[in-house]
Amino acid sequence: MRFCVLGPLAVLSGGAQVEIKARQQRAVLSRLIIADGTVVSIDALIDAVWGEAPAREVVGALHTLLARIRRVIEPDRPAHNRATVLVREPSGYALRVARDAVDARRFTAAIVDGREHLTAGRPAQALTLLDAGLAEWRGAPYAEFAGEDWAVPEVIRLEESRLVAVECRFGALVELGRLAEAVPGLEAAVRKQPLREELWRLLAVGLYRSGRQADALAALRRARGHLVEELGVDPGPGLRELESMLLNHDQALLAPNTPSRPASRLSGGRAHHLAGRAEPLAALLDVADGATKDRPGYALISGEAGVGKTWLADRLVESLADRGWQVAWGRSSEMRGRPALWPWTQALTALGVSVTEQADRDLPDAAEARFQRHAGFARRLADAAATAPCLVILDDVQWADDASLRLLADLLTMAGGRLCVVAILRTGEPEGRELTELLIALTRAGAARIELPGLPADAIRSMADSSRVPLSARNLDHLVARTRGNALFVQETLRLAATEGIDAALTGVPSGVAEVIRRRLSQLGRTRPGRDDLEILTAAAVIGHGEDIPLLAAITASEPPDVLAILDAAVSARLLTPGRAFSHDLVRQTVYTGLAPAERAALHLAAADALAARPGADPESIAAHYLAVSPLAGRRAVDWARTAALASQGQLAYDDAARWWAKAAAEHAAAVLPDLSERAELLLSEVAARLDAGDIAGARRARNQALRVADTAGDEQLQMRALVAVEPQGLWILKEFDEIELQLVRRLENALGALPEEDSELRCRLLGTLGMELYDAGAEPRCDSLTAAAITMARRIGDPRLLAFALHARALAIYRTSQRAELTAISLEQADVGDRHGLPLHAVVGRMRLTLLASARLSLAEADRYSADCDALIRRLGLRLQAAQQAAWRVSRLAISGRFDAALHALDEAWERIGRLGYFQERQHYHLARGVLLVSAGRADEITGKMIDESGIGRMIPAAAHDLAVVAAAARGETDRVAELAAMPWPPVGDDWTLGVFLALRAAAVVAAGDEQEAERVHARLAPYSGCLAMGGSVLTLGPVDLHLARLALFAGRREEAEVLLRSCVSVMKRERLTWWAEQAASLLHASFRQ
Structure with missing residues (x-):
């Protein structure tokens, strides 16, 4: 659904216009669109339609209007489902749609980004964005309501933004040298808007660059005439300075060489030498040269803050731009609050690639929706690279949002050729799960890894020469020792030396770059009486940059011209870039950390309030500022964090959404807001987001929090929803081995008892969840009955997703070696339901279980086919948990093949993945698997x-x-230790998924210990599995059961039985090409029956 307000209000569905006939409905919808996702009170909506009419007389009519609007904009929503677009909040209503669903938002975003590109010296990219933004206009904004009090501020803002966009578009044309197009357009524009000085300035510059100096001066005289005649004022300083420059033929008026990248954050004094960096640059160029038609290239530049990573990337950009490459940058910031996929949005926009196309968010599976979205990005990148090869630089990926990191990881297997992606990583920062996964994926993809050390002495000497700072040999040694070759530290010290002298700069040189920056900041003067210029820079540090002049003016109560003057001074001092970004994030950090906590909180609060009042502002940024002053913002912080979470979910950025939900719940608690049911709802939303992100442990923690809050609130429905909120995602049950959480079980039992007996989704989920929670080694009979009832109920209800859940729950609840036949049938049906109903998670998990079951019955070709299908689906959808469980299965497959050294190495790799997922008892399971592997080998x-x-x-x-202790002691010949262990009672082998492998291990132990009675008991339990492999779950295997039965038979003196078993084992192992196990059986056969 799309909403168009840049002209008469229009609502589009699938490209076709949806008719909203009643003016009152259009007024309400327009008022909600202007609010940009924030809540509009009932009174405000009534005022928009009926003016001063008493609220009690028209509230009912308003609700009728809203219901009719809902039917138009949410036509497919079932009658009793909660609204997700036009939503009811405690204080009113809000329209919650994707940011790109409203033409005014698309226009604003395009213009903001276009101005940013223009300021940073990228006019071509700016022009593309500005044209796209201006193309959204169809007429006067909110045409039929433009005169209403509630619409006037937004109409004025949009019309002013359009004029600014027109000015910027002409500016881009002038910078690109398209003067034949720019000058006539500017002539027409100044006739329509004779009081806009920027249009006159651009006209004069365009005329001058066209060789028409006299016409340029005449244009400025015409501008002066209009201003004096209509306003009684002279032109501003910009036009006066331009006139002087025209008269003096100032070289700055000549057309610049348009750069294809942002100014380097380490530009001064380093732009023309490669001392110390020639080798890494050559390595990067090799990566780019290797990006052929069919194969992309990837590189990772890493190093400490200030070492020169971005500068090196700039040199790569210069080299490739000269060869005709397209170049795009995407930057991340330590300041949280940017929308999901922000670095990719910047980069793809610079390439002219659409970032508004979205995957179908209504798909029933989050992984499938994410895959479609990422595949769409890959296709659009390939389209861009078809015209010319593309270089994408992703700077400061240590601060990138999880969705951006995951997109890059997926592109490693999706992207086509003629593409080079360079990620820049600051070392020494904490690594989250997604960043760790990305670094591993880059390594597997063969990405070049370039770790930058400090600069050598000759490079530092070169920098000093470029900065015209003379250095004696002693001073050079001193500088090298103190800075350790950190490029930013060196540069800032040289800049300090340029103003204070080299001796002063090196006398008591501060121990860190932050101290140097602080000394340079102290040199800023005062451009306003009684006020420190650093005040503006501190505000810029709080919002993360100095690009938003109106925002900085608002939060510091300053005049915009004063703000601009101070920022220009900071640019001249090289504390900011020409685009008014901080020259390095260390500069921003130094300014930010220098603020007192109260000052910092006041600026964050002012920034949040100013942004919240601005239509189209990013909810993530507003939420981040409000949360920075926790718990002072209270309700505002909670509401905006909720809005940010919904925006992230709209981008399929589930990790980011989960964090916003968690922050909203935490702020709700910190501010001691009274509605505990609301807090529980926030936590349940976090659970859902974490499940979609594959964070099972995090989902369980959030579920437990939600339960505690729902208990305190006394809300039974919330309690029941929390109990079933965590749906299993893989082969392994979500609790510690053989542990039953009795409190949780009692709660599930009580919830079932409180529900009516009739069929319902909630009852079905409670049945399945209780069955899973009761699973242990004791073969609890209710595991069977409860999950069987859940499947029966799911079939009656007829919901495929519910049936898939019930099948999965039963498979986990009855996962025993003795249940392999039914488990096979369940898994086949689960995979089929997943395939037919677009539930790929269940399609994968069903096949993963079928892989294990086929392996256990020695149908290895079938198992390998299922496994290959799983691998393809997991790669396609980027399923982290399932990928880790498949890695565990590969350990078992290698052991089955007798490749134990490879299996031990694969075990280490698999458990590195599993450890990152925070799974239960992962350390114990690792050592158990290692021990079993060593016994097999x-x-x-x-x-x-x-x-x-x-x-x-x-x-x-x-x-x-x-x-394990018995078998290990026997292998080392420690007979006393074996006897000591054998004298103890044999711990029972549980009847669960480990039965096969641990009965085989017990067989080896009792033979070593010489315990005939226990040997008979083990033989009786193991014999039904003759002809199978001794397996336990994904990773544990001890080879063919018949080999262990034969050893037990030999121990008991049943030689004929042993010989039959061994001969059969040798035959089957040879048939399956399991050479190691065939040799083990043959060796025992030969040793026992030489005659």
């Missing part, structure tokens, strides 16, 4: 008692720890 002597004791295996699975 015939290397049990490498299992130490310390490894068993300190890993915690004994607390998790006592039988496994005991039997």
Whole structure:
């Protein structure tokens, strides 16, 4: 659904206009659109339609109007489902749509970005954006309501923005040298708007560059005449200075060489030498040269803050731009609050690539929607690269949002050729999960890794020479020692030396670059009586940049010309770039950390209030400022964090959405807001977002918080929803091994007892969840009955997603070696439901389980086919949890093939992934898997008692720890230790998913210990699985069951039985090409039956 207000109000669905006949409906909708996602009170909506009419007389009519509007803009919403577009809030109504769904927002975003590109010296990109923004206009904004009091401020803002956009467009044409197009257009423009000095300035510059100096001066005289005649004022300083420059043929008036990148943050004194950086630049150029028609190139530049990473990328840009490459930058900032995918939005916009196309958010599966969105980005990048090769620089990825990092990771396998992506990473910053995953993905993709060290002495000497700062050998040594070659530290010290002298700059040189920056900041003067210029820079540090003059003026109670003058002085001092960004983030950090907490809070609050009053402002930025003053902002912080979460979900940025939901809930608690049900709802929204992001442990933590809050609120419905909020996402159950959370079980039982007996989704989910929570090694019969009832109910209800859940719940609740036949049927149906109904998560998990089940019955070709299908789906959808579980399966597959060294290496890699997911008891499971692998490989002597004791295996699975200790002691010939362990009671082997492998381990232990009675008990339990592999879940295997049964038979003196088993085992292992296990069986056969 699209909303058009730059002209008469229009609503479009699928490109076709939806008719809204009644003027009152159009008025209400227009009022909500102007509010830009914020809540409009009932009184304000009534005023927009009925003026001063008493509210009690028209409230009912208003609700009728809103219901009719809902039917138009949410036609597919089921009658009893909660509205998601036109939403009811406690204080009124809000229209919640994607940022690109309103033409005024698209226009504003394009103009802001266009001005940014123009200021940064990228007129071509600016022109593309400005043209796109201006193309949104169809007439006067909010045409039929333009005179209404509630519309006037927004209409004025939009019309003023359009005039500024026109000026910027002419500015881009002039900078591009398209004077034949620019000058006639400017002549027409100054006739329509004779009081806009920027149009006159551009006309004069365009005429001068066309070789028409006299006409340029005449244009300025005409401008003066209009201003004096109509306003009684002289032209401003800009036009007066331009006149002087024209008369003096100032070289600055000549057309510049248009740069294709932002000014380097380390430009001064370093623009023309490569001392110390020639080798890494050559490596980057090799990556670009290797980006062929079919293969993209990737590189990662890393190093400490200020070492010169961005400067190196600038040199790459210069080299490739000269060869005709298209170049785009995407920057991230430590200042939180940018929309999801912000660096990619910047970069793709610079390439002229649309960033508004979205995947279908109504798909039932979050992973599928994300895949479609990322595939769309890849296609549009390929289209851009078809005209000329593309270089994309992503700067400061350590601060990028998770959605941007995940997009880059997915593009490694999706993107086409003629594309080079360079990521820049500051080391020493905390690495989140998504950044860690990206770095691993870059390594796997063969990305060039360039780690920048400090500059050598000759490079520092070159910088000093370029800065005209003489350095003696002693001073050079001093500077090298203090700065350790950090380029920014060197540069700032040289700039200080340029004003204070080299001796003063090096006398007591500060121990860090921040101290140098502070000394340089102290040199700023006062351009306003009684006020410090640093006040403006501190405000800029709070909002993250100095580009938004009106915002800085608003939060510092200053006049815009004063703000501009101070920022220009900071540009001259090279504290800011020409585009008014901070010259380096360390400069911003130094200014920001110098603020007292009260000053900082006041500026954040002022910035948030100013942005909140500005239509079209990013909710993420507003929320970040309000949250920075927690808990002072209270309700405002909660509401804007909620809006930011919804905006992130609209971009399929589920990790970011989860963080915003969590912040909203935390702020709700910090501000002691009274509505506990609202807080629980916020936490349940966090649960859903974390599940969509694949963060299972985080979802469970948020669920537990929601339960506690719902308990305090006494809200039974919320309690029940919280109980079933965490849906399993993979093969492994979401709790500690063989542990039952009794409190949670009791709550689930009570909830079921409180619900009516009739079918409902909630009851079905409670049945399945309780069945899963009861699972342990004791074969609890209710696991079977509850999950069977859940499947039956789901079939009656007829909801495919609910049926997929019920099937998955049953598979987890009855996952026992003895249940393999039913598990196979369940898994086949789960995969089929996933395939037919667009639920790829269930399609993957069903096949993953089928992989394990086929392996256990020695149908390895079938297992490998299922596994290949899983790998393809996991790669396609970027499923992190399922990828980790597949990595665990590959350990088992290598062990089945007898490749134990590779299996041990794969185990380390798999558990590195699993550890990043925060899974339950991952350390114990790792050491258990390692021990089983060593037993399979015939290397049990490498299992130490310390490894068993300190890993915690004994607390998790006592039988496994005991039997590993017996087998390891026997392998080392420690007969006394074996006898000591054998004298203890044998811990029971539980009837769960580990039964097969731990019965095989027990078989090896009892033979080593010589316990005939236990051997008979083990034989009886293991015999039903003859002809299978001894497996436990994804990663544990001890080879063919028949090999272990044969050892038990030999131990008991049943030689004929053993011989039959061994001969069959050798035959089957050879058929399946499992050479290691065939040799083990053949060796035992030969040793036992030589005659």
